[in-house]
Amino acid sequence: xxxxxxxxxxxxxxxxxxxxxxLEVRGDQVxxxxxxxxxxxxxxxxxFEQIQAENESASGASxxxxxx
Amino acid sequence: MTPTSTSISTTRFGELEISPxxxxxxxxxxxxxxxxxxYTLVPHSEESPFVWLQSVRQxxxxxxxxxxxDVVPDYAPTISGHEAEQLGLSEETPRLVYTVVTxxxxxxxxxxxxxxxxxxxxxxxxxxxxxxxDTRSYPVRHRVHEKHPERKAx
Numbered sequence: 482x483x484x485x486x487x488x489x490x491x492x493x494x495x496x497x498x499x500x501x502x503x504l505e506v507r508g509d510q511v512x513x514x515x516x517x518x519x520x521x522x523x524x525x526x527x528x529f530e531q532i533q534a535e536n537e538s539a540s541g542a543s544x545x546x547x548x549x
Numbered sequence: 550m551t552p553t554s555t556s557i558s559t560t561r562f563g564e565l566e567i568s569p570x571x572x573x574x575x576x577x578x579x580x581x582x583x584x585x586x587x588y589t590l591v592p593h594s595e596e597s598p599f600v601w602l603q604s605v606r607q608x609x610x611x612x613x614x615x616x617x618x619d620v621v622p623d624y625a626p627t628i629s630g631h632e633a634e635q636l637g638l639s640e641e642t643p644r645l646v647y648t649v650v651t652x653x654x655x656x657x658x659x660x661x662x663x664x665x666x667x668x669x670x671x672x673x674x675x676x677x678x679x680x681x682x683d684t685r686s687y688p689v690r691h692r693v694h695e696k697h698p699e700r701k702a703x
Contacts, residue, residue, distance in 0.1 A: 522629065534581075544593065547593065
């Protein structure tokens with residue numbers, strides 16, 4: 482993993498089209514701004530993991546689980 | 550087997566004879582299930598609000614789905630430009646929106662639908678995708694039945 486130190490309002494580029502800016506640092510929270518082309522989808526990792534976990538629980542269902 | 554239909558094996562429904570038009574492609578799979586890219590819809594029963602999304606290649610993989618509007622009438626997930634583009638959706642394209650149903654073991658009355666990860670299907674091109682919404686506005690577990698015992702179906 483590449484590790485970089487940035488200060489407030491500094492940014493990094495990922496490739497030549499994605500820019501991540503540090504907008505605010507408050508205690509243990511960091512607000513990031515992301516400038517990316519519209520074909521790049523940006524999500525919080527937790528949301529993905531939650532949906533994945535929910536899909537896993539849901540995939541065990543069988544027709545007999547449903548009431549008539 | 551006629552050239553117009555395919556037979557698929559399923560754990561839940563036995564052998565199914567399906568036409569090629571009944572196959573829905575999910576180019577990215579379901580989230581966490583990226584190996585299964587083709588599905589077909591199997592109605593749970595006549596007049597049931599439930600539909601099964603059965604994997605074409607993986608007999609034991611199926612998801613129970615429900616039309617979210619039956620539970621949340623004003624549910625209107627925003628489909629991003631990128632996602633609409635991938636699905637080939639324009640304003641007028643007929644589409645199906647489903648949510649995945651989770652049933653806690655032995656407690657069908659506590660079933661929930663996942664409003665954060667709905668499936669959007671381009672009904673014309675027969676391609677689908679599970680889209681990711683903001684869980685601050687859309688819960689992963691939204692109860693289908695209200696919790697009051699007196700409201701339960703008799």
